[in-house]
Amino acid sequence: MKVGFLGFGEAAYELSNGLRKEGLKHIKAYDVMISHKTAGALIKKRAEEADVQLVASVRELITDMDVLFVAVPASKALEVSLNIRSELKGESFLYVDVSASNPSIKQEIEKELEKVNIPFVDAAMLGPLPVYKHKVPISASGNGIQEFIDKMTPYHMNISAVGSKAGDASAIKLIRSIFMKGIVGLYLETLQASETYNVSQEVLSSLAETMDSHNFMDTLNRLVTSSAIHAERRAYELQNSVDMLKEVGINSDLTKAAKEKLVELSEVAAVHLQGEKPANWKDVLNYYRA
Numbered sequence: 001m002k003v004g005f006l007g008f009g010e011a012a013y014e015l016s017n018g019l020r021k022e023g024l025k026h027i028k029a030y031d032v033m034i035s036h037k038t039a040g041a042l043i044k045k046r047a048e049e050a051d052v053q054l055v056a057s058v059r060e061l062i063t064d065m066d067v068l069f070v071a072v073p074a075s076k077a078l079e080v081s082l083n084i085r086s087e088l089k090g091e092s093f094l095y096v097d098v099s100a101s102n103p104s105i106k107q108e109i110e111k112e113l114e115k116v117n118i119p120f121v122d123a124a125m126l127g128p129l130p131v132y133k134h135k136v137p138i139s140a141s142g143n144g145i146q147e148f149i150d151k152m153t154p155y156h157m158n159i160s161a162v163g164s165k166a167g168d169a170s171a172i173k174l175i176r177s178i179f180m181k182g183i184v185g186l187y188l189e190t191l192q193a194s195e196t197y198n199v200s201q202e203v204l205s206s207l208a209e210t211m212d213s214h215n216f217m218d219t220l221n222r223l224v225t226s227s228a229i230h231a232e233r234r235a236y237e238l239q240n241s242v243d244m245l246k247e248v249g250i251n252s253d254l255t256k257a258a259k260e261k262l263v264e265l266s267e268v269a270a271v272h273l274q275g276e277k278p279a280n281w282k283d284v285l286n287y288y289r290a
Helices: 010-021 039-049 058-062 074-087 103-114 129-135 145-155 168-196 200-212 216-247 253-272 281-289
Strands: 002-006 026-030 067-070 094-097 120-125 138-141 159-161
Touching (some): 002 010, 002 058, 010 039, 026 058, 058 074, 067 145, 074 094, 074 103, 094 103, 103 120, 103 168, 120 145, 120 168, 138 145, 138 168, 168 200, 168 216, 168 253, 216 281, 253 281
Parallel strands (some): 002 026, 002 067, 067 094, 094 120, 138 159
Antiparallel strands (some): 120 138
């Protein structure tokens, strides 16, 4: 098995480090920043630590290759795929894009690669790479899924096929990011406020008691369904939170956004709610579709 990485940042480093320890012997990489004074030094250091052969060009990278992992910034994913396509001279390999590009970009990449008989995988890594390395949970879609699973699961990569087309895996990752990245902002806004008012211990203890009392799905259903009934009141309460933060000069953008979402929910629920609490979160979403 011969594996290559186009882009040798943290993702490629962690994956290759893990795969090397699984016994995969042939790993090479190319990164356009290899000659950069600062970034290049880090790339070379990581490649040495992971025992990865650095090559001087895309052309050299794709020669004699079985699986190519493309780990470039999302903004460059399509451009890079077109560049790789232009460098082809009859080679065939599995193209695995692990960037956080939009689903439509992944679909376009697959469409273009199909023209030159290169199978494509949209791979979304759903966990911290420094923790999981090559065993990070990966949701995968695209026309090369089965080949990806067949080739890489012997090296203990954790791959799950999802959806029916390229882009489905990226949709999962980007939607998940709404919560995982958004909640960090809420944490920071909450912590800034609690520290400013010198009540962090009391606030965090109360939150921990509430959030630890039930599992994630129970908490999600409880908060969404109860908010359908009490959205107007809760929006008013959040407006008071916004006013409080303004008084002490704390940015309240996320609190404002949460308030506006509850205002929206109150207007939708007022039309469809029949005085009974919805059974689950799907019932609440149906108010928006009706």
